[in-house]
Amino acid sequence: MSIFEELESEVRSYSRGWPVVFDRAQGSWLHDESGKPYLDFFAGAGALNYGHNNPRLKQALIDYIQRDGVTHALDMFTVAKRDFLQTFRDKILDPRGYGYKVVFPGPGGANAVEAALKLARKVTGRESVINFTNAFHGMTLGALSVTGNSMKRGGAGVPLVHATPMPYDKYFDGAMPDFLYFEKLLQDSGSGLNEPAAVIVEGVQGEGGINAARLEWLKGLDDLCKRHNILLILDDVQMGCGRTGPFFSFEDAGITPDIVCLSKSISGYGLPMALTLIKPELDVWEPGEHNGTFRGISPAFVTATEAIDAYWSDDELEKSTKAKGERIAAAFSGIVEAYPEAKLFAKGRGLARGIEFADGDLAGRVCAEAFARGLLMETSGPDGEVMKLLPPLTLTDDELTQGLSIIDESIKAVLTK
Ligand code: PLP
Numbered sequence: 001m002s003i004f005e006e007l008e009s010e011v012r013s014y015s016r017g018w019p020v021v022f023d024r025a026q027g028s029w030l031h032d033e034s035g036k037p038y039l040d041f042f043a044g045a046g047a048l049n050y051g052h053n054n055p056r057l058k059q060a061l062i063d064y065i066q067r068d069g070v071t072h073a074l075d076m077f078t079v080a081k082r083d084f085l086q087t088f089r090d091k092i093l094d095p096r097g098y099g100y101k102v103v104f105p106g107p108g109g110a111n112a113v114e115a116a117l118k119l120a121r122k123v124t125g126r127e128s129v130i131n132f133t134n135a136f137h138g139m140t141l142g143a144l145s146v147t148g149n150s151m152k153r154g155g156a157g158v159p160l161v162h163a164t165p166m167p168y169d170k171y172f173d174g175a176m177p178d179f180l181y182f183e184k185l186l187q188d189s190g191s192g193l194n195e196p197a198a199v200i201v202e203g204v205q206g207e208g209g210i211n212a213a214r215l216e217w218l219k220g221l222d223d224l225c226k227r228h229n230i231l232l233i234l235d236d237v238q239m240g241c242g243r244t245g246p247f248f249s250f251e252d253a254g255i256t257p258d259i260v261c262l263s264k265s266i267s268g269y270g271l272p273m274a275l276t277l278i279k280p281e282l283d284v285w286e287p288g289e290h291n292g293t294f295r296g297i298s299p300a301f302v303t304a305t306e307a308i309d310a311y312w313s314d315d316e317l318e319k320s321t322k323a324k325g326e327r328i329a330a331a332f333s334g335i336v337e338a339y340p341e342a343k344l345f346a347k348g349r350g351l352a353r354g355i356e357f358a359d360g361d362l363a364g365r366v367c368a369e370a371f372a373r374g375l376l377m378e379t380s381g382p383d384g385e386v387m388k389l390l391p392p393l394t395l396t397d398d399e400l401t402q403g404l405s406i407i408d409e410s411i412k413a414v415l416t417k
Pocket of ligand 1: 045108109110111113136137138139202206207235236237238239263264
């Protein structure tokens with residue numbers, strides 16, 4: 001029995017589908033300790049949009065450590081934080097006309113979500129939050145209360161309250177006009193729905209099964225929130241930082257959410273970092289009212305600054321992400337057509353793509369076949385029924401060709417068995 005099996009809790013999960021010991025990583029590739037390469041189409045669950053050990057980010061990090069730059073700084077002022085804030089404003093916020101202030105909520109995505117929920121409740125004085133079917137927002141209690149998955153919710157061990165789920169886009173396959181139910185409940189004083197502080201939504205649901213909301217649906221949600229004076233929280237933890245093409249997944253919908261959650265690829269290097277972006281008029285925190293030890297991990301600020309400089313000074317990455325996404329979409333359409341009896345369904349946007357199978361067993365078996373052929377892929381969706389692709393945005397066309405061909409073979413191996 002390995003030290004992992006002996007000592008590490010049963011709660012571990014990814015290591016079960018990929019039971020090798022990884023050692024080195026570069027670009028789109030992970031290598032196990034025997035040197036076997038794996039093409040990484042999971043990219044740290046979206047935390048490695050610029051690939052593993054990106055050379056430009058690595059150099060900035062080495063230089064910073066070499067000169068004894070501050071590593072840990074609570075929320076003190078540091079040169080690393082100043083450079084990050086300046087670059088983030090100049091290259092991300094200002095060009096898009098977003099006047100957000102920045103909260104450093106703690107190191108992970110769930111921290112960004114907790115801060116968003118707390119602030120929305122404080123600003124409005126209301127408790128209730130609207131979430132969506134199949135949403136995923138993290139594993140802390142507040143984040144779990146707005147998460148759909150029953151297995152994850154069950155882990156809370158306490159009642160998860162003050163949240164009401166509404167149907168996400170396409171939940172009724174177009175059988176019901178958008179927001180009919182939601183708006184009726186808001187308008188009807190007998191509906192039993194408490195006046196919500198906020199709505200929390202993902203532009204594309206990653207964990208929930210690569211469900212891409214239509215841009216007009218997001219716009220409709222934004223309009224509804226404005227009409228009813230409800231704050232809109234956009235959780236871009238997984239789909240932000242270019243995953244769907246633009247830096248923010250909601251840009252093309254032409255909306256400016258009140259609060260935005262970012263994490264995963266914001267540091268660009270896989271280092272822990274998260275942001276909660278808030279409209280300035282919502283900045284009603286007392287000093288220290290939301291706090292945490294790991295809110296100023298300067299090496300993450302250094303790589304985040306370098307990543308923005310390297311990839312967001314022009315629109316090259318955005319264009320290539322959209323183009324590669326279209327290549328995957330075309331390949332997936334071909335696969336769907338090749339197996340009509342399997343009733344597959346291709347979904348996604350940008351470089352967040354998936355194929356939905358009839359059940360989780362099939363999607364899981366395809367991922368296992370892919371692993372055996374040297375490709376890392378995961379499942380998502382309530383029953384793990386979606387084979388999910390989140391490759392680094394920086395992957396080459398050749399790597400994409402290689403990955404797609406492994407996917408083809410893996411699906412064939414499972415569906416023609
Ligand atoms: N929000 C979304 C949309 C996510 O996909 C995730 C993680 O997958 C989280 C929040 C939670 O982030 P973390 O795991 O860093 O706490």
